[in-house]
Amino acid sequence: MFGALRSAARHFLGVTRTSTYYLPWITRPGLRCVLLLNNVESRFTTARAGGPFPAAVVQYDARGTIVARYDAAVPTATEPLELPLDAVAEGHGFVTVDVARLQSDLYVTLGDGDAYTATHGRHEFVETYPPWTRALHAALGAAADLAGMTLPAFVRHQYVYVGAHDRSHVLLLNLSNVTNRIRTTAVAGGATTGRRLDAIAPRGAALLDVASLAPAGSAARVLHLRFTGNAWFNLYLVGAGPKDLAGPLSLMHVK
């Protein structure tokens, strides 16, 4: 019922969904972000003898600007391609990968030279709104913004963790071509501990500092966050240790 309503609303608004494989990226001094592109899961299909497999990569930064394009190609079904994302020395966002010829989950890694952490991307979709809907979003979104609100089109829930020496930040990805105003509400022990509103540029991203949502001086270890956005978005968790974003980081997908 709710899905049908949502589908009807998308149709009315002229929203199109394009199947897209995306992965998050983060770069920092001393932190190397490398994609591990592969087609290994195709090795039991007719594709096993093929290759190279084109896998064009487009890298968007936090402002939604395309900062790099890579004409990548996976050599064979069993030989992966390591693609360093070195166009930006310090930043974050997401990349899209053309997976028309690939049949595998793809990995993104964050490494410091000695070791790396890894997670995988998502084969999902991005939403494209036509001009009139974008204008409507802009007008209504600006009005809601004045009240610290957003248009509640999509909701996600996520636990995050905060401690003296470790925490999990949230990398919000705007998977649409409209400005996405994402309202975050944090709750710990039944009490609201923080709220914020982030306006994320089309195809942009925001790295949400979990400390901004934790109550000062609180011993709360777990916060549950409720995200409400006016357009399609997803998120990854960013694990940080004692040096916070200046130290080793991990990325992790969520359902």
Add this chain to the structure above:
Amino acid sequence: MSSSSALCSATFVDPGYDHLVELVHQRDRAAHRRLEALELELYEPGGASLGRMAVDTRQETLDLAALVAARAPGVARVMVTFDARYDSRVFPYRPHHYAYLKLRDSPDAPLYYAVNATLGGVPERIEAVTRQNNFETYLFLSRPAGERYGLRLGNLARFSPVEAQVITFHGEARAVVPVTLAPHQHADVELPLEREGARLRRVELKTLFRLASYVTGRRADSGGLVLFDHLFTYFK
């Protein structure tokens, strides 16, 4: 464990880590109502039970490290099964437990992972009916030298032992390591970083039925986990 409204997941607990498990991944009131019961069972590496206990499903997160420390002190590696029963209205959403893992007093980042769903759940969603979920693979970067890799495997079957094959690929060199696990037995299988001068690039796991399985990566110097990830099934 295999009825359509049950999900059995498993993870492993090492001493020295903070380990917090989310009982329901979605934090909304309906999700909590749909988790009807949750029982945990702890197993030592040889497969002997260290205890079974019910968990209050009203809890949002469970301090697994504290629970294991209290119930199984001194055991180097404990396998914990999560036998969850859901109101069938939760489906077709596939429930998950996720977990936060951090080595105490370590400079490394914490890890966040999906607890391995091994039995039950939504059969077609965990690829147990129409797809093979017992033939998995994982890839490794070629560069970092200060990391050691392994596979952590657990047999959740009550009565059947399993003979698994762990296959490593170092360049073109393929090597097979047989692993036999009795019911509820679990093991760490070391994956050699190099073989004949070539780096480890890929691992495969073949078994007759699905095991609890994780790829682990550890810093060579401290032994701290930097990878704790699920493998990927070949056939989707």
